[in-house]
Amino acid sequence: MKKEIDLLLCERCRPFGYCLESAGRENNYKSKTEIEKQIKLETTGLTDREIAQWVPLRTTIKDANTKFGNKLQQAHELFHQDEFEQANYMYQDMLETRNDCDEVIIGLAASFYFLKKYDEASSTILKLSISHKLHYPNRFSIQCENKLIQDKKEIINIGKEFESKNMFKINALN
Numbered sequence: 001m002k003k004e005i006d007l008l009l010c011e012r013c014r015p016f017g018y019c020l021e022s023a024g025r026e027n028n029y030k031s032k033t034e035i036e037k038q039i040k041l042e043t044t045g046l047t048d049r050e051i052a053q054w055v056p057l058r059t060t061i062k063d064a065n066t067k068f069g070n071k072l073q074q075a076h077e078l079f080h081q082d083e084f085e086q087a088n089y090m091y092q093d094m095l096e097t098r099n100d101c102d103e104v105i106i107g108l109a110a111s112f113y114f115l116k117k118y119d120e121a122s123s124t125i126l127k128l129s130i131s132h133k134l135h136y137p138n139r140f141s142i143q144c145e146n147k148l149i150q151d152k153k154e155i156i157n158i159g160k161e162f163e164s165k166n167m168f169k170i171n172a173l174n
Contacts, residue, residue, distance in 0.1 A: 045143030046136070048114075054136065055079050055110045061103055068098060075107055084114045102128055109140065116151070118144040 046054075057080060058064075059073045075090035091108035098104065105127050112121035122144040125137045 044139065045146050046139045051110050051113055051140065051143070055107050056103065059103060061101060068094065072103060079107055079111055084111045087111045088115060099127070100129070113144060118148045
């Protein structure tokens, strides 16, 4: 049986046989502006504050009263006291023994971020297994990329400034 082609549909919707935008609106009750806001949200980086808030103040794991839970809580406390280096070491140590704990991965990625190790932060966040709030890891990676670009621009500017100062000194000597 041959499917009838609706010439009123756009190229994107023709293979489906119905309008994806109107179906999305009918099914999800989201307007075009709501969809655009969601897309914008998912394609912008997180703020430093959002990243810090992603690491819980108190551990949320089931076995919070175990040795592992206590160590995780201590790492969270160090993180929130801006002791990112120490928290980072603890998160790395815990990740070696329990790589199934998303809370450890989030803490490790966030501590890498605040230590300005953006490549490590971005690769660590990919280890997350949670399915809820999927836009957070994407936005986190975008923010890491933005910071890397910003740092490279600063290094280039410092290099140019240094070069111009040296040229001034060379010209003054001649």
